Amino acid sequence: MRIVFAGTPAFAVPSLRAAHARNEVVAVYTQPDRPAGRGRGLTPSPVKLEAIQRGIPVLQPESLRKKSSQEALRELAPDLMIVVAYGLxxxxxxLDIPRFGCWNVHASLLPRWxxxxxIQRAIEAGDTETGVCLMQMEAGLDTGPVLLSQRTPIGDQETGGQLHDRLSELxxxxxxxxLGLLRAGMRPMAQPQPEAGATYAHKLEKHEARLDWSQPADALARKVRAFEPWPVAEATVAGERLRIHGAVALDLAHRAEPGTLxxxxxxxxxxxxxxxxxxxxxxxxEGGKAITAADYLNARRDLVSA
Incomplete structure (x- = not known):
């Protein structure tokens, strides 16, 4: 087959490797290099770096709506386009150009999320199970029929980063x-998504990371896990602004004002x-690195409980 792969972040890299297992990927599409790091220099995406390492041609159009971009894709004569967290x-x-259309790897059990x-919304909501779906893409946002899926439990203390890595490999x-089925002439059976149970996983926003102590501890603990390693939960604790990388909820009765140490x-x-x-x-x-509470208290002896 002639496969075109479209993806950008690290999540998509294992899928690119799987797609190229038989050297069938003829081109990789990824988003244009973006400023990153302290120097704000242009930085290639993880998918671009992987493609270069494997000698696959890379295309980085700003949009696929232009006729010129569509014609360039058509000239590649793809049998299949695989899309994983592309971002465009x-x-x-x-969608109509490849012979078998476009497939998408999505990190949830559609139509949920x-x-x-x-990934982060599933943890934040308290879901105990998630998974991945291989979907036949259509014009709607993640609404296409599901070709294959795989379920997996979410660990009680699993973070967004840990679940991200597991689902990337899954x-x-x-x-x-x-791809194995398609090569064997057994195209995966497309199952339409039910409308019941459909939910939308909004993009993460940095302002969401601020913890509201009036909320239940269980909800805040889930948010800390979901937002690790980005955007990282933060709150004011004993007059100091801290980022919170690890926390657990305690079933503790008290009469204190929310936010009290x-x-x-x-x-x-x-x-x-x-x-x-x-x-x-x-x-x-602020300005430091992640440390245990014990190490933090070595510098804040005034907070140590008697």
Whole structure:
């Protein structure tokens, strides 16, 4: 087959490797290089770096809506286009170019968590299970029929970053299964998504990372896990702004005002919430690095509980 692959972040790299297992990827599409780092120099995407390493031609159009971009894709004569976290909208004219259409690897059990941030939203919502879907793309946002899927439990303390890495590898395996069927002449059966249970995973925004102590401790603990490693939960604790990389909810009865520091010790800093308390285990001061609560208290002896 002649495969065109479209993806941008690290999540898509294992899928690119799976797609190129038989050297069938004739071109890779990825977003243009973006400023990054302290120097704000133009930085290639992880998918571009992987493609260059494998000797695959890379195209980086700003949009696929232009006729010239569509003609360039058509000239590649793709049998299949695989899209994984590409970040650009594919118009119908593009979806119609490959012989077998366009497949998408999506990190949720559709129709739950369509959209940009399915991994983090699943953790934030308290889901106990998620997975990946291989979907036949159509004009709607993650609304196409599902070709294959694989379920997996979400660990009680699993972070957004940890689940991201697991689903990235799981998505590559599901894609490989789909490609194996297609090569064997057994095109995966497309199952339309039910409308019941459809939810939308809105893009993560940095302002969401601010913890509201009036919320239940369980909800805040899920947010800390979901937003690790980005955008990272943050809050004011004992008059100091901290980023919070690790925390657990405590079923603790109290009458303190939400946000009050209840106790501070080697196990963590216990903060009063609307319901229960949140024990901060790993924190980061402004300009510093992530440290344990015990290390933090070495510098804040005034907070240590008697």
């Amino acid at each position: 909208i594919l118009p119908q004219a593009v 369509r959209g940009a941030a399915p 998505g590559a395996r599901v894609l490989a299964d789909g 209840l106790t501070a010790g080697r196990q963590g800093l216990d903060i009063a919430c609307g319901e229960g308390a949140l024990r901060l285990r790993v924190v980061q001061r």
